[in-house]
Amino acid sequence: MTKSQALRILIADDSDSDRLILKTLMRRLGHQVRAAANGSEAVAIFPDYEPDIVLLDVLMPVMDGITAARKIKALAGEELVPVIFLTSLTDADALARCLDAGGDDFLTKPYNKVVIQAKLGAFSRMRQMHQTLSQQRDLIGERNRQLLEEQQLAKRVFDNIAHTGCLDADNLQYHASPMSIFNGDILFACPTPAGGMQVLIGDFTGHGLPAAIGALPVAEIFYSMTSMGFSGSDVLREINDKLCRILPTGMFCCAAMIQADFHLNQLRVWNGGLPDGVLFRQDGGRDLLLSRHLPLGVVKASRFDAGMDVFHTRAGDTLLMMTDGVLEAENAAAERYGETRLRQALDNAPDHKAPIGTLLESIRSFTGEQSGRDDLTMVSLNMVVASEFREVAERLPQSALKGPAAWHCVYEVKDDTIAGSSPLPLLLHICMEVPGLRRKSAEVYTLLSELYTNALEHGVLGLSSDLKSSADGFSDYYVRREQRLDRVEGHFIRFELTHSTSPQGGRLVIVCEDSGQGFDHDRVLAPGATGALASHADNQQGKYSGRGLQLIQKLGHSLRYSEYGSRAEIVYDWESATG
Amino acid sequence: MNDKPHLDEEALTELQDVMEDEFDVLIGTYLKDSSDRISFLRNAIGTADADAFARTAHSFKGSSINIGAPRLGELCLKAEKAGKDNRLDEAAVVVDAIESEFQQVEQTLKRFLA
Numbered sequence: 245m246t247k248s249q250a251l252r253i254l255i256a257d258d259s260d261s262d263r264l265i266l267k268t269l270m271r272r273l274g275h276q277v278r279a280a281a282n283g284s285e286a287v288a289i290f291p292d293y294e295p296d297i298v299l300l301d302v303l304m305p306v307m308d309g310i311t312a313a314r315k316i317k318a319l320a321g322e323e324l325v326p327v328i329f330l331t332s333l334t335d336a337d338a339l340a341r342c343l344d345a346g347g348d349d350f351l352t353k354p355y356n357k358v359v360i361q362a363k364l365g366a367f368s369r370m371r372q373m374h375q376t377l378s379q380q381r382d383l384i385g386e387r388n389r390q391l392l393e394e395q396q397l398a399k400r401v402f403d404n405i406a407h408t409g410c411l412d413a414d415n416l417q418y419h420a421s422p423m424s425i426f427n428g429d430i431l432f433a434c435p436t437p438a439g440g441m442q443v444l445i446g447d448f449t450g451h452g453l454p455a456a457i458g459a460l461p462v463a464e465i466f467y468s469m470t471s472m473g474f475s476g477s478d479v480l481r482e483i484n485d486k487l488c489r490i491l492p493t494g495m496f497c498c499a500a501m502i503q504a505d506f507h508l509n510q511l512r513v514w515n516g517g518l519p520d521g522v523l524f525r526q527d528g529g530r531d532l533l534l535s536r537h538l539p540l541g542v543v544k545a546s547r548f549d550a551g552m553d554v555f556h557t558r559a560g561d562t563l564l565m566m567t568d569g570v571l572e573a574e575n576a577a578a579e580r581y582g583e584t585r586l587r588q589a590l591d592n593a594p595d596h597k598a599p600i601g602t603l604l605e606s607i608r609s610f611t612g613e614q615s616g617r618d619d620l621t622m623v624s625l626n627m628v629v630a631s632e633f634r635e636v637a638e639r640l641p642q643s644a645l646k647g648p649a650a651w652h653c654v655y656e657v658k659d660d661t662i663a664g665s666s667p668l669p670l671l672l673h674i675c676m677e678v679p680g681l682r683r684k685s686a687e688v689y690t691l692l693s694e695l696y697t698n699a700l701e702h703g704v705l706g707l708s709s710d711l712k713s714s715a716d717g718f719s720d721y722y723v724r725r726e727q728r729l730d731r732v733e734g735h736f737i738r739f740e741l742t743h744s745t746s747p748q749g750g751r752l753v754i755v756c757e758d759s760g761q762g763f764d765h766d767r768v769l770a771p772g773a774t775g776a777l778a779s780h781a782d783n784q785q786g787k788y789s790g791r792g793l794q795l796i797q798k799l800g801h802s803l804r805y806s807e808y809g810s811r812a813e814i815v816y817d818w819e820s821a822t823g
Numbered sequence: 824m825n826d827k828p829h830l831d832e833e834a835l836t837e838l839q840d841v842m843e844d845e846f847d848v849l850i851g852t853y854l855k856d857s858s859d860r861i862s863f864l865r866n867a868i869g870t871a872d873a874d875a876f877a878r879t880a881h882s883f884k885g886s887s888i889n890i891g892a893p894r895l896g897e898l899c900l901k902a903e904k905a906g907k908d909n910r911l912d913e914a915a916v917v918v919d920a921i922e923s924e925f926q927q928v929e930q931t932l933k934r935f936l937a
Binding site for chain 2: 258259260261262264265268269272301303305331332353354355357
């Protein structure tokens with residue numbers, strides 16, 4: 245016999261001789277023993293003695309074994325203290341009553357040393373197992389509590405970085421479950437300095453914190469670059485590059501970028517792995533926004549295509565994008581909502597300006613789930629008249645630092661760089677360093693971008709904006725634009741910015757020169773002119789362009805062209821906010 | 824009727840082995856408890872307390888089996904049943920048999936003492 249672990253044993257038996265036998269037997273086996281003559285005594289001894297195992301005679305005076313067993317089990321609480329009944333009982337009913345009272349086993353008389361030793365060993369192992377289990381349960385409970393606490397903390401940090409931006413804008417509608425961040429879903433919206441907005445909707449592979457972590461750099465990049473005036477393509481490239489570098493293989497982000505320009509009445513959309521988006525036209529027509537790209541974080545920068553599809557829109561057109569959760573919503577029979585039901589729901593939608601309510605209703609009646617415990621993320625964006633979209637730049641926080649007030653700088657982009665990147669974010673950034681000018685970011689951006697667009701498209705590329713006067717020409721214009729961007733060798737666009745202060749605010753002088761042949765600026769700037777910017781072609785009624793220069797004229801205090809239109813100078817006087 | 828031996832020598836030897844020095848104490852305790860119990864059984868018949876009779880018979884049975892006196896244990900079981908069934912006439916007869924068997928066991932057990 246292997247020497248088993250010494251146990252503390254409590255015995256209750258009213259028969260002196262039986263008690264003596266058992267006590268001696270247990271001591272010989274190496275255990276500690278306390279003996280009681282009835283159940284009541286045993287219950288009294290139990291709390292202080294804290295025995296590992298209790299042996300109880302069934303029939304005893306004062307308090308019988310069954311009552312004592314109940315009381316002892318109650319005192320032991322969660323802890324497992326095996327109770328073994330000592331008995332010469334043979335009838336099944338009586339034995340069953342003992343087990344009902346919480347008894348774990350029987351020892352029958354006459355006692356047998358081998359049997360007793362084996363049973364004590366078995367119960368000792370059971371008790372240890374129970375203890376291990378309880379400890380591990382407590383440990384798991386504690387870990388789980390920590391995890392929840394950490395998740396709460398993570399969510400707070402996340403909500404600060406990956407805030408919802410301008411999702412509350414009047415022209416946006418969205419649905420996202422409150423803890424969607426831990427589903428790996430993202431939905432951000434941010435006004436652009438030019439008075440438009442960019443929206444990013446996406447879905448990371450995986451669940452829980454790992455899926456949420458990737459969303460942090462995405463939010464950071466999206467908000468900072470968008471508010472600096474970077475285009476959707478630029479933001480996508482940066483996010484893709486970042487995710488490629490930080491995410492493990494097999495983890496990526498299906499996403500769609502929406503860039504809305506309310507001045508140009510134009511939507512640019514990039515869909516990488518999300519379900520088809522839908523553009524509802526005011527006239528009842530419908531365009532599908534197909535996924536043409538791999539998700540973000542899959543291909544390296546050199547092979548990444550950030551080209552966005554361009555759609556010409558009218559105020560009242562509505563765009564809808566969603567994540568996979570919509571198609572994958574399951575009902576009780578494990579059927580998926582799927583594309584067919586989605587299409588039917590959208591076909592029957594009463595109001596195409598508010599498709600999300602219709603869709604939610606349809607999905608919920610399909611799944612039978614009314615609570616917010618879904619995995620759905622969707623957003624719809626209404627195209628609005630530019631003047632109706634009150635952008636948020638005016639509310640931007642002012643830096644506490646004093647910035648440069650009187651300065652002059654020249655920035656020139658040449659050759660391939662003209663095609664590859666826009667100088668606007670950098671130039672805007674420089675201007676925004678001027679204390680007080682940040683509030684005017686939309687105006688400054690508009691000035692810079694109109695000068696830049698004219699210099700690039702009409703100057704360097706020599707495109708005629710007449711093309712843009714019809715919807716077909718509109719896309720043709722962009723095709724030619726792409727083609728000619730490949731042939732910009734030897735060209736340049738040069739910005740010269742000068743800022744000085746005045747008692748009321750400041751003066752920003754912007755000079756933009758390009759290497760193109762110039763264009764007929766006089767006609768465009770003539771009073772009442774609605775004509776397109778045209779360098780060679782006849783001036784026709786233009787609908788889609790030519791507004792830029794007039795806008796500039798309105799904003800800037802003076803606009804002067806020279807060198808046949810290849811040099812433009814704006815003097816922009818601004819006043820700092822009072823009070 | 825009752826073919827169990829008066830004493831289970833094997834069980835007694837094992838008890839001796841387990842109890843070592845305390846074996847004598849054990850036998851002494853058992854003998855004293857048992858004669859007390861016989862008096863208690865007779866009293867219970869006198870007061871017609873069938874319940875007390877049955878419980879004492881039950882305890883007596885257990886300790887007799889444990890000490891290695893199976894025939895006495897068997898008689899106690901008969902007494903316990905008679906008590907439970909409230910057959911006190913029959914119980915009185917069984918107590919006589921118990922007393923005579925106990926005397927025999929006592930004689931034999933004393934031989935085991937050193």
